[in-house]
Amino acid sequence: MAQEVKAPKISGAPEFGKWISPEESVGQRLKGKKILLTGTTKGVGHVAQELLCAHGAFVCGSGRTPGAAAAYADELKAKGYKAAGFDCDLADYEAVKKWVAQCAELMGGIDVVINNASHPGMAPFEAMDVETWNYGIRNELDLVYNVCNCAWPYLKEGNGANIIITSSTVGLQGSNSPQACHAAAKGACLALARQLAAEGGPFGIRCNSVTPGLVWTEAMANIPKEMASGLVAAQTTQRAIDPIDIAYAYLFLASDEARQITAANIPVDGGCSGATTGAMQGEIA
Ligand SMILES: NC(=O)C1=CN([C@@H]2O[C@H](COP(=O)(O)OP(=O)(O)OC[C@H]3O[C@@H](n4cnc5c(N)ncnc54)[C@H](O)[C@@H]3O)[C@@H](O)[C@H]2O)C=CC1
Numbered sequence: 426m427a428q429e430v431k432a433p434k435i436s437g438a439p440e441f442g443k444w445i446s447p448e449e450s451v452g453q454r455l456k457g458k459k460i461l462l463t464g465t466t467k468g469v470g471h472v473a474q475e476l477l478c479a480h481g482a483f484v485c486g487s488g489r490t491p492g493a494a495a496a497y498a499d500e501l502k503a504k505g506y507k508a509a510g511f512d513c514d515l516a517d518y519e520a521v522k523k524w525v526a527q528c529a530e531l532m533g534g535i536d537v538v539i540n541n542a543s544h545p546g547m548a549p550f551e552a553m554d555v556e557t558w559n560y561g562i563r564n565e566l567d568l569v570y571n572v573c574n575c576a577w578p579y580l581k582e583g584n585g586a587n588i589i590i591t592s593s594t595v596g597l598q599g600s601n602s603p604q605a606c607h608a609a610a611k612g613a614c615l616a617l618a619r620q621l622a623a624e625g626g627p628f629g630i631r632c633n634s635v636t637p638g639l640v641w642t643e644a645m646a647n648i649p650k651e652m653a654s655g656l657v658a659a660q661t662t663q664r665a666i667d668p669i670d671i672a673y674a675y676l677f678l679a680s681d682e683a684r685q686i687t688a689a690n691i692p693v694d695g696g697c698s699g700a701t702t703g704a705m706q707g708e709i710a
């Protein structure tokens with residue numbers, strides 16, 4: 426429950442309102458929040474749905490594998506959480522419109538939208554055909570537009586409304602592995618997040634992005650072992666990133682704790698986009 430501000434009153438300062446005491450916030454950081462979370466059938470979205478539910482939110486998920494998102498939501502409901510899951514191809518605007526309306530009706534509105542789902546079109550640039558390019562843009566960028574655009578009218582009515590868009594370190598900097606379409610789509614996601622923050626401000630809608638580095642999900646099976654160990658070595662933390670590490674960033678940004686954070690990006694990449702390791706490590710004599 427919200428309590429009065431305990432900080433000393435500064436003469437002339439505005440009324441800052443309520444805060445939640447640390448004791449009361451345990452397991453309740455998203456109490457009463459109605460959240461749309463895309464891509465809950467595996468990877469980051471899977472663990473994120475449980476984490477957000479455990480902190481008091483009602484979380485509606487989605488997936489492409491028939492029945493998978495609903496089956497997982499049933500597991501969460503059996504634990505006493507408020508959850509639902511639906512099949513929806515997020516690259517299809519009309520399908521998204523129905524999914525968003527269905528979730529809004531079930532939850533009684535939408536406060537938070539977390540764009541987690543995506544699937545890249547990968548090829549070296551020289552071999553990048555139009556089909557692969559279009560697939561990547563549809564499933565990494567268009568789906569974010571679809572979900573945000575359909576949810577916008579509900580967010581305008583939301584409580585502490587905000588959007589999170591999942592990008593990637595490759596949206597910030599070029600990579601020596603071939604992924605031009607993935608980079609272009611994830612870079613556009615960052616620009617879109619800042620723009621939605623600007624346009625959403627007057628309606629009380631925040632928007633932020635998250636840039637994960639290499640996260641230990643099933644996608645790992647698609648990259649060579651040496652590349653994976655090289656990427657971990659490039660992190661100042663020198664430790665593999667767990668899907669829950671990305672989910673914790675979603676938890677914070679979605680909560681009212683982040684109420685003054687908008688148009689921001691949180692890298693969850695073990696430091697690889699901000700600091701140099703590898704050959705630069707060691708002491709200067
Ligand atoms: N795994 C990694 O190393 C990294 C992941 N990311 C980003 O983090 C987010 C989560 O990644 P992962 O958990 O690894 O992904 P994942 O591949 O394990 O899971 C993706 C989820 O998105 C859903 N999905 C994809 N396209 C869809 C569509 N058109 N319609 C409906 N659902 C669709 C899938 O069904 C699945 O539930 C993604 O945005 C990804 O680009 C960013 C950097 C690194």
Ligand SMILES: C[C@H](CCC(=O)O)[C@H]1CC[C@H]2[C@@H]3[C@H](O)C[C@@H]4CC(=O)CC[C@]4(C)[C@H]3C[C@H](O)[C@]12C
Binds near residue numbers: 638639
């Ligand atoms: C290989 C994965 C795609 C699997 C699939 O086609 O189903 C990639 C999905 C996410 C990629 C990683 C992410 O974008 C962050 C880094 C960006 C880079 O600069 C290169 C390394 C990444 C860890 C990148 C590696 C792979 O391309 C993915 C795991």
